[in-house]
Amino acid sequence: MYSYADRLRAVQLYVKLGKRIGLTIRQLGYPTKNALKTWYREYEQSHELRAGYRRPAKFSQAEKELAVEHYLAHGQSIAATIKALGYPCRSLLSAWLEELHPQRRIVIGRSQELAPEAKQSAVIAFCTRPASAQAVADEVGVSRGSLYKWKNQLLGHDAPASMKRKQGAPTNSDRANLEQQLETLQQDIRRLQLEKDLLKKANELLKKELGIDQQPLTNREKTLLVDALRSTYTVTELLCEVGLPRSSYFYHRARLGAVDKYAGVREAMTNIFERNYRCYGYRRLHASLSDQCVNVSEKVVRRLMKQERLVAATSKRRRYGSYMGEISPAPDNVLNRDFSAGAPNEKWLTDITEFQIPAGKVYLSPMIDCFDGMVVSWSIGTRPNAELVNTMLDAAIDKVAASGERPVVHSDRGGHYRWPGWLARIADAKLIRSMSRKGCSPDNAACEGFFGRLKTEMFFARDWLSTSLEEFVAAVDAYIRWYNEVRIKSSLGFLSPAEHRRRLGIAA
DSSP states (O other): OOOHHHHHHHHHHHHHTTSOHHHHHHHHOOOOHHHHHHHHHHHHHHSSOOSOOOOOOSSOHHHHHHHHHHHHHTTTOHHHHHHHHOOOOHHHHHHHHHHHOTTSOOOTTOGGGSOHHHHHHHHHHHHTOSSOHHHHHHHHTSOHHHHHHHHHHHHOTTSOSOOSOSSSOOOHHHHHHHHHHHHHHHHHHHHHHHHHHHHHHHHHHSOOOTTOOSTTSOHHHHHHHHHHHTTTSOHHHHHHHHTOOHHHHHHHHHHHHSOOTTHHHHHHHHHHHHHTTTOOOHHHHHHHHHHTTOOOOHHHHHHHHHHHTOOOOOOOOOOOOOOOOOOOSOOOOSSTTOOOOSSTTSEEEEOOEEEEETTEEEEEEEEEETTTOOEEEEEEESSOSHHHHHHHHHHHHHHHHTTTOOOEEEEOSOGGGTSHHHHHHHHHHTOEEEEOOTTOGGGGHHHHHHHHHHIIIIITTSOOTTOOHHHHHHHHHHHHHHHHHTOOBGGGTSBOHHHHHHHHTOOO
């Protein structure tokens, strides 16, 4: 059953997303379609939801009092009361008795509420009793069957129910034997509790699963566990349980108390990682640290990233699929999957990608230079029309108009790149057209790779639920500018495209 806040949140999100049931359920993870429709109809009629659901009471107050009186008047027998009246169950009768007679000691169904020490004392009295078992049960305030149940739990089914002699009191040896068994049981309980606490603490401190085997833990991690539990257990018990030598424990404990020589490196790594969309792996982090004159090895960077939980965003592997249909009249594939270029503005790649957020859909049309992956120009809009691609092409042509360069413009076989406006602009600028084969995205792999990096580093890693279309367009524009000016690439010697061109003396 969902709470009032959960139902109201679902209805408000449903209205905000334009009454799109599927998208609402995917965002929240609940409820079903019929439940969401029912909540919305109720909200639409009264502009409010009921605070909750309340079941009517099954039994009246008079029926409660009658059941309790019958129980007290007929030997306090639950079975006889239920058989005579036809109601209630054992737990309900216990609750009614506690409600109407709180001062009375409740026996039915409450034996498990006694403390373990009280149960042990009751078993000792039961096994060494001079009188009957019922007399011991009445003295403790439980049923006779509970005593036998506790005896079986603590001593086992093989232990005798009575250790008294047929004539006379129990001997000292019988009592000593029973106390020895109880001491053994207490030690086993303490050992099991220690194992449970170690597993819980490993999950809390080391982020390990509760089913972890302690053997794969490092000595440093074992030292952390021992320090966390030494206030509850002795150090000897803990070291024996985790399998850690005493000398190793004190060695790592001293190491943990020492000053961390990588404290500054950790802070610098975290700042670089957070500043760059949380997408830098250990190689780019190592290169960025070197630029800041922080000299550490790549292995150290990898270890510190693991300790600080700096995990770069990665894309999910997708199965390749292509459609080879009839090829319509189109320019030849001039590039033929050769995306290398010896100079800027020799080969350009373009395509359109879609972003779907709760506020709507946004489309991006970039022009990528094969020389260093720089985004030469781009346009962002809410409709994938001719204006989107033509605006991007005009901006790209303006950058090469003065130099007289004539790059090859490669695209897929979409209708955007066959419209008269696109063809006229290509012809006026004397650019060379090139197109992929039909249904073959690897023919434009470099441009598809840019889309994959953009979505992995900027789009998939964030929640866009409260973002408007204008804010999202600004975020995509800011990412592309960062991609050109700041984001370093290993293929460029860990430089950004703009910095790489400046090093070569080329105007960006």
